[in-house]
Amino acid sequence: MKDVAARAQVGLKTVSRVVNGEPGVTADTVQRVQEAIAALGFRRNDSARLLRKGRTASIGLVLEDLADPFYGPMSRAVEETARAHGTLLIHGSSAALPERERELVLALCARRVDGLIVVPAGDDHRYLEPEMAAGLATVFVDRPPGRIDADAVLTANFAGARAGVAHLIAHGHRRIAFVGDRPGIHTAAERLRGYHAAMAEAGLAVDASWVALGPTGPDRVGPAVRALLEGPDPVTALFTANNRITVTAVRVLAGRGLPVALVGFDDFELADVVSPAVTVVAQDAAELGRAAARLLFGRLEGTARAPERLELPTRLIVRGSGETPPS
């Protein structure tokens, strides 16, 4: 580690931060330290150390959907932490199918990964119990495990959605729609609960027609948003409950004259550039990945402890679309 610090021209503490995936190091410095690690073969020693423990120095990451940009920063953060630990990351995606998740998880186990980070598609993870009993470190991220107790890193979905809807109410809106994912999905249900809580706290009754739940593709979301804005008594504001839904709502609103307020859950690329710029309840996707990887490597390094559940706060980013008054 001294050689890495000297080569990267940073202090020992900085090397330790990078290796342990801790925050507070700039991207440039992370890269410099990683290049020094690669150049000096520090990784190889680390992997030899792991092999002595009967490990393979590899971990698996099971994602839900490769084409959802939300998972990009999360995966990259897991990968950076894994690399800093001299560990290979292999990933796969479940395409949101519980059967596929299970098949992929078991295939990665059969290939002897030391640990797994799982974005669950299913809601019953008892199939993992034998693997975990045999020593597989497992951390769930984005959504909690089902019917087993295990580490999980989640976003404060309920509190974040409640704050986003309260923001619209504070700007004068009373007729606010919620456009969300299928309610069987934990994050979707929590965000819907946040919407209902904010409405109830403001003493506003929710008309059932204002809540539109289902798949997040444009084929479903486009017509749903148009239906909410048309008819005799349209809503004046939309709360869109994830980035896939928000992007379609932005596209629908861009084609219309009348201003409609919009707050989306999740930040997304170009949210600051479209007009009006989109107010969002941002989650920290990279930090979800880093925190999950920290928990995983903590377990791999032998910490015996009860399963933990971390909940990361969201951040309301005010940009314009959420501050449009009712028309």
Place this chain on the structure above:
Amino acid sequence: MKDVAARAQVGLKTVSRVVNGEPGVTADTVQRVQEAIAALGFRRNDSARLLRKGRTASIGLVLEDLADPFYGPMSRAVEETARAHGTLLIHGSSAALPERERELVLALCARRVDGLIVVPAGDDHRYLEPEMAAGLATVFVDRPPGRIDADAVLTANFAGARAGVAHLIAHGHRRIAFVGDRPGIHTAAERLRGYHAAMAEAGLAVDASWVALGPTGPDRVGPAVRALLEGPDPVTALFTANNRITVTAVRVLAGRGLPVALVGFDDFELADVVSPAVTVVAQDAAELGRAAARLLFGRLEGTARAPERLELPTRLIVRGSGETPPS
């Protein structure tokens, strides 16, 4: 297959198309067929068949950067084709580091994948020769292999960039900048060659200061774009050579009054919604993945043939930013 067709309420030909990853089937139908396949356990039979041949019914995909949305549709297309063949896809990413690519490829080989699809980071793939000689099916995608002969699926980078730059010239521009990735990268070099060809064909000399090459992050691209637009003799149009660069250019241009023409290589989400909407030279990222997977499964099914190189055409999508006249 007859049972799958009956359950999915489609013809046998459609099932065959989905299983072979061929185009011409709607996303809905693909999903229905895949659900029928999953429900009927068709996959398991297929995987048993592969196992009889001494295979593991798994393939690997080595990507370059998990956080680049270009790779989302490509990965998903590979995954869908793999799934339709009853094959598990595991992936990993090289973070654009040749050493990491090699390490990941060899780790996947050690885990006995039947085949590999590689977006290369390095330019020397001789390390794969022993694996390929031992029967590993290998297809390169997006960039060609270095120093070995193997299947490759590429985009027509040269022709696409030439057409994009010619489009700006046709709209009256003479002072056109090229903002691109590091020229050591095959795709970047080909697109730069297309720029020079279009300028030369129009009899336009290129001022060296108009060509800005380097990393594609906002830290480098933002100042580079601003420098091209300021100073005594600014350019009137930009050709941005990939989606990461274009997004930063759009952000810089949005903060300025004067109209500057822009054509970007690669389509990107919300390109049609920002103002002005962005004219792009689009590649078909999903088809790159599908074509690569088709070649791979062709090899796995025993086709003995010389390595092939496919080049997919680009498509100019006119949206407004590329038709702005010189100011």
